[in-house]
Amino acid sequence: xxxxxxxxxxxxxxxxxxxxxxxxxxxxxxxxxxxxxxxxxxxxxxxxxxxxxxxxxxxxxxxxxxxxxxxxxxxxxxxxxxxxxxxxxxxxxxxxxxxxxxxxxxxxxxxxxxxxxxxxxxxxxxxxxxxxxxxxxxxxxxxxxxxxxxxxxxxxxxxxxxxxxxxxxxxxxxxxxxxxxxxxxxxxxxxxxxxxxxxxxxxxxxxxxxxxxxxxxxxxxxxxxxxxxxxxxxxxxxxxxxxxxxxxxxxxxxxxxxxxxxxxxxxxxx
Amino acid sequence: xxxxxxxxxxxxxxxxxxxxxxxxxxxxxxxxxxxxxxxxxxxxxxxxxxxxxxxxxxxxxxxxxxxxxxxxxxxxxxxxxxxxxxxxxxxxxxxxxxxxxxxxxxxxxxxxxxxxxxxxxxxxxxxxxxxxxxxxxxxxxxxxxxxxxxxxxxxxxxxxxxxxxxxxxxxxxxxxxxxxxxxxxxxxxxxxxxxxxxxxxxxxxxxxxxxxxxxxxxxxxxxxxxxxxxxxxxxxxxxxxxxxxxxxxxxxxxxxxxxxxxxxxxxxxxxxxxxxxxxxxxxxxxxxxxxxxxxxxxxxxxxxxxxxxxxxxxxxxxxxxxxxxxxxxxxxxxxxxxxxxxxxxxxxxxxxxxxxxxxxxxxxxxxxxxxxxxxxxxxxxxxxxxxxxxxxxxxxxxxxxxxxxxxxxxxxxxxxxxxxxxxxxxxxxxxxxxxxxxxxx
Numbered sequence: 161x162x163x164x165x166x167x168x169x170x171x172x173x174x175x176x177x178x179x180x181x182x183x184x185x186x187x188x189x190x191x192x193x194x195x196x197x198x199x200x201x202x203x204x205x206x207x208x209x210x211x212x213x214x215x216x217x218x219x220x221x222x223x224x225x226x227x228x229x230x231x232x233x234x235x236x237x238x239x240x241x242x243x244x245x246x247x248x249x250x251x252x253x254x255x256x257x258x259x260x261x262x263x264x265x266x267x268x269x270x271x272x273x274x275x276x277x278x279x280x281x282x283x284x285x286x287x288x289x290x291x292x293x294x295x296x297x298x299x300x301x302x303x304x305x306x307x308x309x310x311x312x313x314x315x316x317x318x319x320x321x322x323x324x325x326x327x328x329x330x331x332x333x334x335x336x337x338x339x340x341x342x343x344x345x346x347x348x349x350x351x352x353x354x355x356x357x358x359x360x361x362x363x364x365x366x367x368x369x370x371x372x373x374x375x376x377x378x379x380x381x382x383x384x385x386x387x388x389x390x391x392x393x394x395x396x397x398x399x400x401x402x403x404x405x406x407x408x409x410x411x412x413x414x415x416x417x418x419x420x421x422x423x424x425x426x427x428x429x430x
Numbered sequence: 431x432x433x434x435x436x437x438x439x440x441x442x443x444x445x446x447x448x449x450x451x452x453x454x455x456x457x458x459x460x461x462x463x464x465x466x467x468x469x470x471x472x473x474x475x476x477x478x479x480x481x482x483x484x485x486x487x488x489x490x491x492x493x494x495x496x497x498x499x500x501x502x503x504x505x506x507x508x509x510x511x512x513x514x515x516x517x518x519x520x521x522x523x524x525x526x527x528x529x530x531x532x533x534x535x536x537x538x539x540x541x542x543x544x545x546x547x548x549x550x551x552x553x554x555x556x557x558x559x560x561x562x563x564x565x566x567x568x569x570x571x572x573x574x575x576x577x578x579x580x581x582x583x584x585x586x587x588x589x590x591x592x593x594x595x596x597x598x599x600x601x602x603x604x605x606x607x608x609x610x611x612x613x614x615x616x617x618x619x620x621x622x623x624x625x626x627x628x629x630x631x632x633x634x635x636x637x638x639x640x641x642x643x644x645x646x647x648x649x650x651x652x653x654x655x656x657x658x659x660x661x662x663x664x665x666x667x668x669x670x671x672x673x674x675x676x677x678x679x680x681x682x683x684x685x686x687x688x689x690x691x692x693x694x695x696x697x698x699x700x701x702x703x704x705x706x707x708x709x710x711x712x713x714x715x716x717x718x719x720x721x722x723x724x725x726x727x728x729x730x731x732x733x734x735x736x737x738x739x740x741x742x743x744x745x746x747x748x749x750x751x752x753x754x755x756x757x758x759x760x761x762x763x764x765x766x767x768x769x770x771x772x773x774x775x776x777x778x779x780x781x782x783x784x785x786x787x788x789x790x791x792x793x794x795x796x797x798x799x800x801x802x803x804x805x806x807x808x809x810x811x812x813x814x815x816x817x818x819x820x821x822x823x824x825x826x827x828x829x830x831x832x833x834x835x836x837x838x839x840x841x842x843x844x845x846x847x848x849x850x851x852x853x854x855x856x857x858x859x860x861x862x863x864x865x866x867x868x869x870x871x
Binding site: 174199208225238239243324325328367371 | 722807861869
């Protein structure tokens with residue numbers, strides 16, 4: 161093991177870009193953790209699950225750590241273009257300083273912003289959502305998924321708006337569900353017609369406007385209708401909304417909410 | 431040339447002149463929008479237009495209304511060949527002019543027009559039933575009350591009357607041909623009118639049949655001229671704008687929002703170590719640019735073309751998560767408001783001149799903050815639109831105005847924004863704790 165790699169308390173190997181640069185090394189890929197993945201307790205588990213897979217495969221990756229800052233997505237969707245561009249320019253300086261070429265992220269909002277909105281501000285990278293990255297590892301034979309744990313289980317996938325409709329990525333997450341040997345069941349509204357969890361466009365950070373129902377409850381009811389055992393998500397915000405929805409409907413025993421990276425980590429007993 | 435030909439020519443010329451005047455007004459209104467360059471990717475744009483507008487690819491996502499719409503759409507396009515013949519006959523006093531040189535193919539044409547006319551007629555009847563008897567939800571939402579509902583019914587009834595007149599005209603012609611009446615040459619095949627309508631008027635004298643034939647002929651063509659001039663006042667204008675509107679629709683990934691250039695300059699200066707913080711600001715050139723959108727004239731011409739292309743089908747609103755859960759937001763209403771306000775601004779210019787302001791604006795007087803803040807930016811409305819309308823870009827541009835011009839936002843959003851500003855995350859966590867996940871379980 162290279163001595164610059166930091167062993168965490170729980171056996172994960174996670175490098176920062178700064179440490180690697182100090183040692184004169186470079187990472188093949190930058191893992192953009194995102195604010196939810198860094199601070200939200202539930203999302204941090206997704207971050208760790210994904211890192212365990214990266215470690216398991218032996219990917220030479222690094223994170224920015226304390227040098228990472230919000231991509232500016234919620235500011236931009238809320239209408240504060242000024243703050244968005246300030247965040248973007250700051251991040252681009254850091255990313256370009258490390259000569260980052262390839263980024264993978266577990267957050268579709270970060271994914272969309274980095275991939276689509278940074279290039280014209282001077283930040284051009286190859287950006288992948290972690291479901292695409294995992295699918296690629298499987299296709300290249302670098303990662304095999306043990307199906308046993310989920311055999312016979314029904315899994316439904318909730319499309320994140322910023323992965324699905326916003327960027328037309330519908331197949332990668334579904335391919336992962338199939339690798340789990342589980343039965344993929346679709347909700348009535350799926351893929352390009354998928355219903356939002358209710359968190360996008362900065363809604364995550366505010367109460368909803370007056371109405372007759374919460375959006376996440378509407379979506380959770382649809383997930384319950386599929387009689388799935390698990391609703392798989394690919395976004396930390398969807399994770400919050402769906403988990404809350406399942407709680408509201410008192411279905412915590414029947415319907416579990418997991419990120420796809422967590423399911424793969426569980427399947428491989430990582 | 432008889433007196434009736436002269437009357438026909440006068441009506442036709444009048445109708446076309448009036449129509450072009452109204453078209454010019456709409457074009458002028460659309461051009462009140464900000465300029466954006468959409469001259470890129472021509473091949474891709476043509477392809478999208480062929481798929482979505484000509485090929486109706488999004489319409490059939492709802493199979494019942496989609497297929498019925500295709501019947502009306504094909505009927506409209508094909509029957510226009512017949513209208514061309516009617517216009518020629520009207521000007522020169524000929525009868526079934528195309529028959530003289532199309533030969534047997536003319537029969538094939540009339541044969542297909544007959545079936546299409548019946549298809550259009552039935553589709554419109556079903557559409558009327560869906561709107562008024564079955565009361566399909568998306569046609570009954572708040573923004574559809576009043577004129578929008580009447581508008582839809584007028585269009586459907588007009589089409590039923592036009593097709594009815596067309597078939598009656600053919601039926602009387604068919605009978606007159608059978609009676610070897612003068613002027614009524616043997617031409618055409620009448621599978622529908624001959625079976626369904628002709629028995630109703632069979633047995634009338636030649637003179638009576640000629641009256642029926644002439645009356646329905648005139649009713650049909652004057653109806654078409656009237657309908658043409660109704661279009662600019664109606665949601666039905668989509669039959670013209672759907673094509674350019676899809677052509678100019680967004681090709682970038684739907685999640686990619688525009689980066690505002692005006693902001694880019696300022697941010698670049700803040701990041702420039704060479705910039706002199708005490709330098710006098712550059713002389714402003716022209717009017718200072720407004721951040722975001724307050725009124726229709728702040729929108730781009732494409733946003734305004736969107737508004738005129740909207741046919742109020744409500745597929746956007748039906749997919750909108752905010753609307754589904756009872757919030758005030760309806761993307762269709764955003765488009766209808768934009769058109770209504772644009773028409774108002776246009777009328778103000780016509781009556782009071784270019785520099786008149788009525789003190790009203792799209793944001794506030796038509797669209798409320800509550801509607802704008804309910805949007806999740808999920809793009810469901812954009813995906814659903816069969817004619818390439820982007821209500822989301824209007825919503826976000828108005829949020830930009832609320833935040834950057836008026837500093838108006840729900841208080842939770844204000845805290846979220848200041849958290850990003852202060853500690854680089856939407857929540858109040860210290861940057862130094864960003865890596866804590868690594869050592870936790």
